[in-house]
Amino acid sequence: MTAKKLSVKATPKHIGIVASDPYLEPYEAAIRGRHEHALWKIGQLTRNGRQTLSDFANGYKYFGLHKVPRGGWVFREWAPTATDIYLVGDFNNWTEDEKYRCKRIEGTGNWELKLPAKAMKHGQLYKMHVKWDGGEGERIPAWCQRVVQDEVTKIFSAQVWAPKTPYQWKKKNFKANTNPLLIYECHVGMGQDAEKVGTYTEFKDNVLPRVAKDGYNCIQVMAIQEHPYYGSFGYHVSSFFAPSSRFGTPEELKALIDAAHQMGISVVMDIVHSHAVKNEVEGLGNLAGDPNQYFYPGDRHEHPAWDSLCFDYGKDDVIHFLLSNCKYWLEEFHFDGFRFDGVTSMLYYSHGLGEAFTNYGDYFNGHEDDNAICYLTLANKLIHEVNPKAITIAEEVSGMPGLAAKFEDGGYGFNYRMAMNIPDYWIKTIKERRDEDWKPSSIFWEVKNRRADEQTISYCESHDQALVGDKTIIFRLIDADMYWHFKQGDENDMVHRGIALHKMIRLVTLGTINGGYLNFMGNEFGHPEWIDFPREGNGWSYKYARRQWNLVDNPELDYHFLGDFDRKMIEVVKGEKNFIKTPVQEIWHNDGDQVLAFMRGDLVFVFNFSPTRSFTDYGFLVPEGDYKVVLNSDAKEFGGNGFADDTMVHHTNFDPVYEKDHKGWLKLYIPARSAVVLKKDK
Structure with a gap:
């Protein structure tokens, strides 16, 4: 009797995000289940390949x-x-x-x-x-x-909108520069000095040239989709396909985007698909007698924190509406992509409210909205089908693994996720720690705390930190002294401290990015006012819903020091080829001295966070050669003391111990509360 060979079924290879993170292995079945759910839905919507997702989204x-x-x-x-x-x-x-x-x-x-x-x-x-x-x-x-x-x-x-002559695009083929992606988050309405609602045209003529001059290569535009209440910052949307008319006409928005493209600037739209305004006459709240036509029924109908309605992502008609919305803005207005707002709220039945998310099990315990996860995955597939070079960014705070990983690897397909831990860290540090207790090891870990297989957008502060009820970094550092001691020659110790740390916080955050960097309009020069849109409580005033460009333009005030430093900082990073692909290599940290140093390519970043101690001939082991200073936060041109001679070429000192490694000692004078960037001379 001949023995039959036993058929041994091979163990399937780990899906990509699990292969790169073994701690996800216990949850691989759930990850594969979500992936297969998306594949099934794509097959259903495309009639098993007889049409594309792009065809479906028409x-x-x-x-x-x-x-x-x-x-x-x-x-x-x-x-x-x-x-x-x-x-x-x-x-x-x-x-x-x-x-x-x-x-x-x-x-x-x-x-x-x-x-x-x-x-x-x-x-x-x-x-x-x-x-x-x-x-x-x-x-x-x-x-x-x-x-x-x-x-x-x-x-x-x-x-009724049907102009006799459609808009004629001047820049028809635009390719975004994402190495690195440098985002200027902005709001058209509050982009002017005047106390009013600014227009698309005013933004194009007055703000875009500033963005280009400052070196940013992308604008992330808020509040584009029509919203009844101006003060909602555009997050309570009523008409998803209508660009807000309070800023001008659709053609004027197209002209803004066209002008940005001609300047080499990408335009990303802050899109809101996480919820909708409750209004019935203006919005989708009760379009035809059924409050649940677009939204979940029962307890999931209303968002408990946002006073808004939650889309039912399990309905094909709703998916059709939202996917068509994505394609519409890409095709009709030439947007280069989207920053998806409120992704955490979409992912969980709880909207992430009251949850800590302390371990991987918290992402796979059955409280996730698989319909919403599927929709987000489909949205990314569609967007990149329409424009393979499109930019998609997830605003997500829970840390859901795979969000910015490739779909093929079991991810959701976003290009980037917001590094929302970083602004929280800076707020906590400024509020709770004495300057003497700032630890470079903690700072370095926090700005680099991210998943290896997902790109992030790092930032110190966005519009969230500038709203009434919160404080910008400059206000946390200086507070009311900004109003009285921000004129050159009249600074007090609080102002000097704030200017120095504002620059250092930004430089260490930008210097360690692994995808992109974001700044909110005006924060680069320490805009002094919070954002407060017209409302009954402030007499419907526009005083705090604007940007005071006159301050940074005034050479007698200190604002221009911060703006000039921001511009130079971005210039230095852009000057390093393939900056994003260059690994961040720690050279040194000493929490006692409060000194941190790291290298990226030919750039050496050195920080001395000590408020009182300057160091002479502080040594760092680096590749041997000559190093020139390309940026010094303490330079007089940036409001510093100018204690160091930045014209010097720094030669590494020979050390026989490290001769085989071709390394030597770089000896620097680093003043208190200062940062310097040097570049290896080739």
């Missing part, structure tokens, strides 16, 4: 109001619970008219209306009058691409 071309090429108009809306829909507007005196009555497309939840060319014209206002069992109301179409607010009544309406 909803904005079908729904909404469109001018027909051969003349006339077509309007479509998804409203499965509606019993009747009329278009009412300037064209019919806002009354129900049979000519403007939509018809339900048989067998669907979609409604359609076809009209002759003369039925409406560019610029007219309109809404839907929707009827449903037990009620009716005026609504702004969910897919409309233009919404305006009446200055007197404050009422929002959709607007």
Whole structure:
């Protein structure tokens, strides 16, 4: 009798993110399950490859109001619970008219209306009058691409938008520079000195040239999607396909993006798909009698902390709406990508509220929203299908593994995740530690604390830290003395301390990035005011919803020292080839001396955080050669004391012990509270 060979099934190779992090092995089944869920959903939406995700995301071309090429108009809306829909507007005196009555497309939840060319014209206002069992109301179409607010009544309406001449792009093929990605986070409305709402055109003409001069290669623009309340900072969205009209026209937004591209600046949109405003007349809260048309039912309907509504990512129609929204902004406005807001809130049933996330088990214990995880994965797949070079960034605080890892490796496909631990660390350090207790080992660990297989966007502070109720770094360091002692020659010790540490905090954060760096508009020069949008509590004032560029432009004030240092700091980093791919190599740290040194490529970064002790001939072991100073935070041109001679070429001292390693001792004078960057002379 011949023995049969036993078939031994080979153990499957670990999926990518598990292979690179063995601590994830106990959760590999969950990781694979999420990956396979996304693959299944992609197959379903693409009809198993008979179309692409990009084809599926063409909803904005079908729904909404469109001018027909051969003349006339077509309007479509998804409203499965509606019993009747009329278009009412300037064209019919806002009354129900049979000519403007939509018809339900048989067998669907979609409604359609076809009209002759003369039925409406560019610029007219309109809404839907929707009827449903037990009620009716005026609504702004969910897919409309233009919404305006009446200055007197404050009422929002959709607007017919079909200019005779479409915008003609000047820069048609733009490639983003992401080595490194240097982001200037900004808000168009508060981008002006004047106490008012700024415009797309004013931002293009006045702010973009500053961004280019400062060396940033990307702007992250907030508050683009239409939102009823200006003070929401754009995070309570009502019309997802409409660029906010309070800043100008769609063509003016396109001109802004076009101008940025001509300057070599990428434009990333701060997109909000984590929730929606509760408004019913302006928003999606109750479009056609069903409050759950777009949103989760029951306890998951409302966000407990944000007073908003939570999308139901398990519905194909909702996925269609959101994916189409991503493609719309990429294709129609040439945005280069997105920073996804509130990703933590999407990932968990709890929205991450009250959870500590102290170990890997906290990411795989059954309280994750698999539908939302699937949507985010699909969004990244779609975005990079439309534009392979697109930039996607996740604003996520829990530390979910794989968020910025490749889809093929079991990740969610974001290019970057925000390093949200870093600003928290700086706030905690400034608030709770005496200057004498700042530890370079702790600083270095914190700015480098990230997953090896995921790129991050490092930052010291964003708009979050600039809002009323919080404080910017410069205010934490100097406080009210900024108002009285920020003129050259009139600085006190508090101001000198603040200026010195502001520069050092930024340099050590930028110098250790592994993907990108972000700064919020004005913080680079220590903008003195918090952000407080017009509201009843401040008399609807715009005083604190603006940026005072006049301060950094005034050579008699100290603000320009910080702005000049920021510009030079970025220039130095950009001057090092393949900076992101260059490893961060620690040279030295001594917590007693409060000294830190590390190297990237040919650049040597040295920090002395001590508030009182300067060091002469402090030695560091580095590759032998000559080193020139390329940046010194203590230079007089940056508001420092100018104690060191930066014109000197520093030669390494020979040491026979390290001769085989071709290393020598670099001896430096490093004043208290200062940082210096040197470059090896080739």
